Amino acid sequence: MKIGIVGCTGRMGRMLVQAVVNTEGAELAGGTERENSPFIGQDPAVVAGEVPSGAVITANADELFAKADAVIDFTAPTATIEHAKLAAKHGTGLVIGTTGLSADDQAIIAEAAKSTTIIQAPNMSLGVNLAFAITEKVASMLSDDWDIEIVEMHHKHKVDAPSGTALGLGRAAAKGRGVDLDTVADKVRDGFTGERKKGDIGFATLRGGDVVGDHTVMFAIEGERFEITHKASSRVIFARGAVTGALWTQSAEAGLYDMQDVLGLKD
Ligand SMILES: NC(=O)C1=CN([C@@H]2O[C@H](COP(=O)(O)OP(=O)(O)OC[C@H]3O[C@@H](n4cnc5c(N)ncnc54)[C@H](OP(=O)(O)O)[C@@H]3O)[C@@H](O)[C@H]2O)C=CC1
Numbered sequence: 001m002k003i004g005i006v007g008c009t010g011r012m013g014r015m016l017v018q019a020v021v022n023t024e025g026a027e028l029a030g031g032t033e034r035e036n037s038p039f040i041g042q043d044p045a046v047v048a049g050e051v052p053s054g055a056v057i058t059a060n061a062d063e064l065f066a067k068a069d070a071v072i073d074f075t076a077p078t079a080t081i082e083h084a085k086l087a088a089k090h091g092t093g094l095v096i097g098t099t100g101l102s103a104d105d106q107a108i109i110a111e112a113a114k115s116t117t118i119i120q121a122p123n124m125s126l127g128v129n130l131a132f133a134i135t136e137k138v139a140s141m142l143s144d145d146w147d148i149e150i151v152e153m154h155h156k157h158k159v160d161a162p163s164g165t166a167l168g169l170g171r172a173a174a175k176g177r178g179v180d181l182d183t184v185a186d187k188v189r190d191g192f193t194g195e196r197k198k199g200d201i202g203f204a205t206l207r208g209g210d211v212v213g214d215h216t217v218m219f220a221i222e223g224e225r226f227e228i229t230h231k232a233s234s235r236v237i238f239a240r241g242a243v244t245g246a247l248w249t250q251s252a253e254a255g256l257y258d259m260q261d262v263l264g265l266k267d
């Protein structure tokens with residue numbers, strides 16, 4: 001299966017290239033970067049520290065979507081929505097790992113998924129997808145006397161907050177509780193905030209150093225606290241998950257899926 005990587009020289013892009021060239025049944029179709037990138041014309045595998053693959057980095061995403069069976073996108077929201085349109089145009093499978101997308105961006109992705117298979121997940125790791133399922137279950141078993149708080153920490157280069165995974169954990173908790181996250185989310189606290197509102201789902205964001213990604217969901221009540229924690233120590237878990245997703249697109253109907261679909265974690 002021919003897999004393309006857009007944004008192939010980024011932190012995740014390089015890990016994705018490594019994962020593709022080391023996965024049986026996967027072949028690197030090529031990679032993209034912006035027009036002014038110093039990597040244009042180079043082999044993405046060599047940039048990622050692998051042996052030459054014969055593939056080339058270009059700024060022509062249209063060409064990559066035309067020749068690939070699936071493309072993996074860990075870039076930025078403005079790029080991702082254009083990639084979703086190209087996936088629909090060419091009927092190419094698409095795996096989206098990019099976070100920080102707006103509601104309007106989501107609508108464009110949902111429209112594209114009418115014509116092709118798209119897998120979108122804020123976290124491609126098995127551990128976090130288990131945490132999504134467990135969080136929903138625990139939230140469904142506890143009353144809203146239990147306060148739910150989500151804490152995340154990432155490296156200093158991360159540009160969106162709260163992380164896509166933290167928001168995913170919030171959505172899972174809200175779903176378990178039978179409420180809409182948008183109406184109960186408390187994402188920023190500063191100054192004289194007053195007491196915590198019963199039923200809110202709070203978020204706290206930490207940034208620093210080279211932390212790959214830590215997430216904790218806390219269920220707190222007077223006298224005790226129950227926590228679900230995931231810590232990523234290598235980006236390889238996201239890259240492997242994304243390549244598994246890309247291979248999975250080949251056998252799925254057009255539609256919008258997540259990693260819980262791919263990993264068979266749904267009831
Ligand atoms: N779902 C998951 O499991 C995970 C998701 N992520 C998400 O993935 C995204 C990327 O993260 P990360 O790799 O750390 O970020 P980086 O900034 O390191 O990588 C992004 C890459 O995409 C490139 N890019 C941006 N726009 C375009 C474009 N129009 N065409 C081609 N390339 C483009 C960037 O180039 P330039 O530098 O020139 O802008 C850069 O090389 C983030 O949203 C992050 O949250 C990260 C890890 C796991």
Ligand SMILES: O=C(O)C1=N[C@H](C(=O)O)C[C@H](O)C1
Pocket residue numbers: 099122123154158162163164165166212213214
């Ligand atoms: O930007 C990152 O690095 C990560 N982003 C994802 C997110 O926003 O949840 C996933 C992972 O935690 C790393």
